[in-house]
Amino acid sequence: MSTPDPALREQVSRIYQDHHRWLQGWLRPRVACRHLAADLMQDVFVRVLSAPDASDRLGAVREPRGYLATIARRLMIDYFRRARLERAWLQALAEQPEAVEISEQERLILLQTLCELDAMLAGLGPRIRRAFLLSQLDGMTYRLIGEELGVSEVTVTRYIAKAFHHCTLYSLQADT
Incomplete structure (x- = not known):
């Protein structure tokens, strides 16, 4: 000044x-x-x-x-x-949770799990994957997901059902 x-x-x-x-x-x-x-x-x-x-x-x-x-x-x-x-x-x-030191083995297990989840979700269409993630990770209601995606609540219900069906089949195939 x-x-x-x-x-x-x-x-x-x-x-x-x-x-x-x-x-x-x-x-x-x-x-x-x-x-x-x-x-x-x-x-x-x-x-x-x-x-x-x-x-x-x-x-x-x-x-x-x-x-x-x-x-x-x-x-x-x-x-x-x-x-x-x-x-x-x-x-x-x-x-925020305190930072936790994890062993290399735990880090590897987490990385493998994330890769498996990514592979499983990659088999879903983008809208179904988004609806599933909004439901499971964000805890959004089907009505809110429908508003977010611009679809009806019934469509969201179908998306989530397809996602669960896909995850179940993927899990069964992975176990064999």
């Missing part, structure tokens, strides 16, 4: 002196933390100083409190949106 001209610094200084206590008092109950209120209040004045044509904007302001409150409200929304996103991310991380 470049150094503002002396006239702008004087305008902002006057608004700050006249309204910073009011703004902090306005923010405090909305964010429930005096430190956050102080940070947001400072961010408001940084925003005022760094705005394009800041001097002209301040000159056009008739209600400084309304102007400051609008900026503060937008900063609060941004802050709470980021905080909600951060909490969701941390929750998703906390719900």
Whole structure:
């Protein structure tokens, strides 16, 4: 941020002196933390100083409190949106299972199983395979699968029945 001209610094200084206590008092109950209120209040004045044509904007302001409150409200929304996103991310991380070391033998068994599943599912048509995976892996209802695929619920029922029939035949052939 470049150094503002002396006239702008004087305008902002006057608004700050006249309204910073009011703004902090306005923010405090909305964010429930005096430190956050102080940070947001400072961010408001940084925003005022760094705005394009800041001097002209301040000159056009008739209600400084309304102007400051609008900026503060937008900063609060941004802050709470980021905080909600951060909490969701941390929750998703906390719900992840811990990494488990598996032996080379277990890794080989898993890889073979995945290859067998892939081969089994490759024998299904793409729409049947998608319906089967949505049902078995995502736990979707037949109605939702039908909406997803653009087919009726009856068609989804037929797809799933064909998939189970195919899996059963594949399993029986693999056992022999």
